[in-house]
Amino acid sequence: MNKDAKNLDFxxxxxxFVSSSVSDPKEHLFPDVPTINGKVYKSVIDLIRMKRxxxxxxxxxxxxxxxxxxxxxxxxxxxxxxxxxxxxxxxVAYIQPIEDPEQTYSYLLREIVTNLFYPITDxxxxxxxxxxxxxxxxxxxxxxxxxxxxxKNQVHEILHNNPVNIFYELEPxxxxxxxxxxxxxxxxxxxxxxxxxxxLMQLRYNDRRFAIIEWLKCNTLDADMAKLLRIKPAHLSSIxxxxxxxxxxxxxxxxxxxxxxxxxxxxxxxxENLDTxxxxxxxxxxxxxxxxxxxxxxxIAFCRxxxxxxxxxxxxxxxxxxxxxxxxxxxxxxxxxxxLELIASRLTWAYGHPDHEYHPFGKDTLxxxxxxxLRSSRNIIQKANxxxxxxxxxxxxxxxxxxxxxxxRAHYQKVLDEFDRHGPERxxxxxxxxxFFEIKNFILDTQFGDKFIDFSFSQDTTPAKNGIVIxxxxxxxxxxxxxxxRAIDYGSKxxxxxxxxxxxxxxxxxxxxxxxxxxxxxxxxxxxxxLLLDRNEAAQCYAITLMRYAIKEGDISVDIAQTLDTRKxxxxxxxxxxxxxxxxxxxxxxxxxADILKLRKKITPTVKIDQKxxxxxxxxxxxxxxxxxxxxxxxxxxxxxxxxxxDIQTNGDELMTLIKRFNDRFVIHRSKTxxxxxxxxxxxxxxx
Amino acid sequence: xxxxxxxxxxxxxxxxxxxxxxxYLKKNTQLKKILQLTPEMTNTEIKKKLLPHVENDIxxxxxYKGLYVTRKISDTDLIINRLRxxxxxxxxxxxNFPIQAKKLVxxxxxxxxxxxxxxEFTENYIIKLTINDKAPEREDQTLQDTAEIQPMSDRQKxxxxxxxxxxxxxxxxIHAMRDYLNWPRERFDQTLEQLTKELxxxxxxxxxxxxxxxxxxxxxxxxxxxxxxTITWRHV
Numbered sequence: 020m021n022k023d024a025k026n027l028d029f030x031x032x033x034x035x036f037v038s039s040s041v042s043d044p045k046e047h048l049f050p051d052v053p054t055i056n057g058k059v060y061k062s063v064i065d066l067i068r069m070k071r072x073x074x075x076x077x078x079x080x081x082x083x084x085x086x087x088x089x090x091x092x093x094x095x096x097x098x099x100x101x102x103x104x105x106x107x108x109x110x111v112a113y114i115q116p117i118e119d120p121e122q123t124y125s126y127l128l129r130e131i132v133t134n135l136f137y138p139i140t141d142x143x144x145x146x147x148x149x150x151x152x153x154x155x156x157x158x159x160x161x162x163x164x165x166x167x168x169x170x171k172n173q174v175h176e177i178l179h180n181n182p183v184n185i186f187y188e189l190e191p192x193x194x195x196x197x198x199x200x201x202x203x204x205x206x207x208x209x210x211x212x213x214x215x216x217x218x219l220m221q222l223r224y225n226d227r228r229f230a231i232i233e234w235l236k237c238n239t240l241d242a243d244m245a246k247l248l249r250i251k252p253a254h255l256s257s258i259x260x261x262x263x264x265x266x267x268x269x270x271x272x273x274x275x276x277x278x279x280x281x282x283x284x285x286x287x288x289x290x291e292n293l294d295t296x297x298x299x300x301x302x303x304x305x306x307x308x309x310x311x312x313x314x315x316x317x318x319i320a321f322c323r324x325x326x327x328x329x330x331x332x333x334x335x336x337x338x339x340x341x342x343x344x345x346x347x348x349x350x351x352x353x354x355x356x357x358x359l360e361l362i363a364s365r366l367t368w369a370y371g372h373p374d375h376e377y378h379p380f381g382k383d384t385l386x387x388x389x390x391x392x393l394r395s396s397r398n399i400i401q402k403a404n405x406x407x408x409x410x411x412x413x414x415x416x417x418x419x420x421x422x423x424x425x426x427x428r429a430h431y432q433k434v435l436d437e438f439d440r441h442g443p444e445r446x447x448x449x450x451x452x453x454x455f456f457e458i459k460n461f462i463l464d465t466q467f468g469d470k471f472i473d474f475s476f477s478q479d480t481t482p483a484k485n486g487i488v489i490x491x492x493x494x495x496x497x498x499x500x501x502x503x504x505r506a507i508d509y510g511s512k513x514x515x516x517x518x519x520x521x522x523x524x525x526x527x528x529x530x531x532x533x534x535x536x537x538x539x540x541x542x543x544x545x546x547x548x549x550l551l552l553d554r555n556e557a558a559q560c561y562a563i564t565l566m567r568y569a570i571k572e573g574d575i576s577v578d579i580a581q582t583l584d585t586r587k588x589x590x591x592x593x594x595x596x597x598x599x600x601x602x603x604x605x606x607x608x609x610x611x612x613a614d615i616l617k618l619r620k621k622i623t624p625t626v627k628i629d630q631k632x633x634x635x636x637x638x639x640x641x642x643x644x645x646x647x648x649x650x651x652x653x654x655x656x657x658x659x660x661x662x663x664x665x666d667i668q669t670n671g672d673e674l675m676t677l678i679k680r681f682n683d684r685f686v687i688h689r690s691k692t693x694x695x696x697x698x699x700x701x702x703x704x705x706x707x
Numbered sequence: 708x709x710x711x712x713x714x715x716x717x718x719x720x721x722x723x724x725x726x727x728x729x730x731y732l733k734k735n736t737q738l739k740k741i742l743q744l745t746p747e748m749t750n751t752e753i754k755k756k757l758l759p760h761v762e763n764d765i766x767x768x769x770x771y772k773g774l775y776v777t778r779k780i781s782d783t784d785l786i787i788n789r790l791r792x793x794x795x796x797x798x799x800x801x802x803n804f805p806i807q808a809k810k811l812v813x814x815x816x817x818x819x820x821x822x823x824x825x826x827e828f829t830e831n832y833i834i835k836l837t838i839n840d841k842a843p844e845r846e847d848q849t850l851q852d853t854a855e856i857q858p859m860s861d862r863q864k865x866x867x868x869x870x871x872x873x874x875x876x877x878x879x880x881i882h883a884m885r886d887y888l889n890w891p892r893e894r895f896d897q898t899l900e901q902l903t904k905e906l907x908x909x910x911x912x913x914x915x916x917x918x919x920x921x922x923x924x925x926x927x928x929x930x931x932x933x934x935x936x937t938i939t940w941r942h943v
Binding site: 058062083085086087291323324325326327328329330348349351352354391392393573584587589590 | 830831832873876877878879880903904906909910911912913914916917931932936937939941
């Protein structure tokens with residue numbers, strides 16, 4: 020193979036221009052180009068530095084840029100470089116748009132805590148929160164007097180090398196920990212309640228992490244969890260009480276950030292999703308609160324320019340907009356030099372070296388294309404990708420619905436991979452279920468007037484279908500009992516209505532909650548439907564909601580088959596995709612709901628197909644079925660069900676014969692009860 | 708000139724200012740004595756005390772922080788004198804200035820259109836207003852008048868429209884600028900294309916779903932078939 024052909028082969032394999040959207044700011048596949056939006060980045064860093072030097076200065080900022088200009092990328096750069104600035108360490112929390120404005124501060128707190136428990140990249144199960152606590156503990160331990168000189172040396176060495184290891188390399192039951200906790204409580208008694216240190220110091224026990232997170236999120240703990248953390252179980256029943264508790268906890272976290280001198284950047288992205296006045300006001304309240312009351316936190320809003328100036332600004336309270344606008348930065352398009360630098364960086368990434376001389380494009384060609392205007396970085400990547408089609412044989416773009424399916428699978432897999440970081444979040448499950456009912460032509464009423472009922476639905480069919488959805492993620496028997504009571508009451512009053520009681524499986528109902536379990540049984544006997552979301556089903560809900568945020572912000576692009584151009588996927592594209600796919604595999608939850616509501620119709624194929632075509636269809640659909648599954652495997656029964664949903668009737672023998680024949684792409688595992696099929700690694704992304 | 712006017716003019720001269728807030732008068736011992744001002748007095752009460760002394764050399768106006776007393780000069784001169792001391796952004800200029808923000812934006816836009824003021828970009832993309840001493844002397848020009856006095860190039864007119872429609876903000880809607888300028892479509896599009904090529908402006912696609920059909924038609928479709936909704940101005 021000559022050099023040119025070899026290079027093209029590299030590009031074909033590595034696809035350096037295939038994706039230009041960073042829908043998750045914590046991910047970075049491609050190298051960063053620091054000159055793009057470098058000035059804005061520097062200005063934000065200066066602002067963080069200012070906040071660090073003087074936390075009492077009320078600061079906020081606004082970064083404006085249209086879709087594709089690098090808003091999420093800038094957040095990504097800030098996260099990447101959080102530890103690499105000279106004399107400045109800061110942390111970043113990425114806040115997804117709020118869904119339930121009634122729980123403004125509770126939501127903000129949950130998002131902050133989730134971000135603080137993001138893992139630090141090392142071999143230990145440590146998180147950003149461990150890092151913050153380690154810095155605080157370090158201050159105490161370095162000044163402490165030790166009776167045992169060996170222990171002193173050990174502690175100092177750990178603190179010198181990597182403070183966070185202090186939680187792993189010392190025995191968790193050592194008396195030293197009690198002394199540290201006592202010292203911290205005394206030292207910071209005037210700025211932070213002692214129980215904050217009492218609970219956080221238990222991070223050294225890995226098995227208490229879940230309880231600690233729940234406590235930090237101000238969720239009601241059951242007696243066991245409270246006992247584990249040595250705190251009194253508190254039950255906050257009213258929303259105002261929960262909101263106040265959340266505000267206090269955010270202030271406490273801010274105090275901790277202040278003690279270790281690591282400002283926390285609170286990045287509000289995807290403001291496009293603030294689609295009601297209540298959500299806009301809720302966002303305003305969060306910003307104002309952070310500026311005024313959380314001294315070591317710096318809120319920054321990332322927004323599309325047109326959206327900010329022509330829509331949101333009219334809705335915001337002037338007090339909020341003026342404070343955000345006090346530091347406004349505009350993301351700028353790339354000139355020809357930056358465009359070339361961006362393309363060069365991707366080519367360097369693909370080839371593995373920088374001596375590519377813009378092969379296969381050539382510098383002159385690129386200069387001609389990119390010198391006539393300023394372009395967004397996404398636009399440059401998309402143009403380069405289109406240009407690359409002239410040199411390498413790339414498959415025709417798939418239909419938009421299939422591209423969105425792939426995007427969904429990526430979102431779904433990502434949620435599964437980091438499942439602990441997602442939820443249980445009632446508002447996101449509500450958003451996903453709401454979308455399902457909307458596309459199935461139900462009329463939704465989200466203002467039901469009862470905080471335990473998420474929405475009611477109705478459809479004018481014969482017979483009419485109506486009912487309620489209750490999503491419950493509470494961990495306290497009283498709250499769970501209250502939700503179940505609403506479900507039972509509705510069922511009694513509306514015997515024809517559907518009652519869907521949805522609960523994340525992670526929020527278990529312990530058997531000792533006798534009356535709660537009795538209520539659950541009563542609901543089932545009465546004909547109510549209890550949907551306990553397993554890992555996959557909960558992940559489907561979160562993935563749908565997160566993908567919708569990304570679509571609304573213009574962060575997901577699709578290739579157009581006819582023109583080979585790329586455009587933003589619209590909300591309509593997304594709804595169409597959901598409409599076509601939501602009641603089928605892999606959306607098991609929605610399939611269940613569709614079955615409950617008797618929405619699915621069996622379509623009998625009218626066209627007779629030959630065996631060869633049928634085999635091909637079975638293979639393609641089997642791969643389609645397996646790809647989104649965890650570990651890319653499923654039982655033959657599930658595959659058969661998926662095929663049936665896609666109007667392919669096959670029996671178990673026919674399927675197994677075919678899977679065995681194509682052993683280059685499938686592996687078969689036999690368990691006691693069923694046969695599991697798995698895709699081989701080489702076929703994970705390949706086209707069937 | 709009344710005694711109070713005389714003292715105020717001296718005060719302006721000493722402070723090298725053209726205006727002061729009425730509240731500030733309470734701090735001046737002599738004026739406080741003559742006007743019989745007390746620390747609790749509101750602006751309206753101070754105005755009542757001052758009014759009998761206002762003849763030809765001062766005026767009382769409403770501005771950013773309530774009532775101000777100024778030299779009796781035109782609003783344009785107030786702006787010019789302020790910017791001559793220190794070129795500044797419109798955002799800073801409006802603060803503590805004896806002209807209300809809305810009116811100030813209108814006057815500044817007219818002054819930019821007439822060439823009395825220049826617009827400069829700093830390294831941080833902040834738009835600064837500076838004095839153009841070569842501009843012809845004339846006040847209160849409207850966009851239409853300006854053309855008669857000093858012919859502006861289409862790009863200057865477009866910039867003026869950008870400033871006016873956007874009220875000093877960026878990401879200005881193209882349909883609104885088209886509306887404002889009311890040019891034949893070709894003339895508007897050609898100017899836009901030229902400025903784009905010269906990297907003076909930046910076209911943005913934005914979200915077309917927020918526009919009405921007419922607004923969408925009055926936006927701009929670029930040579931790659933993309934609907935551009937807003938522009939930002941980069942250089943002068």
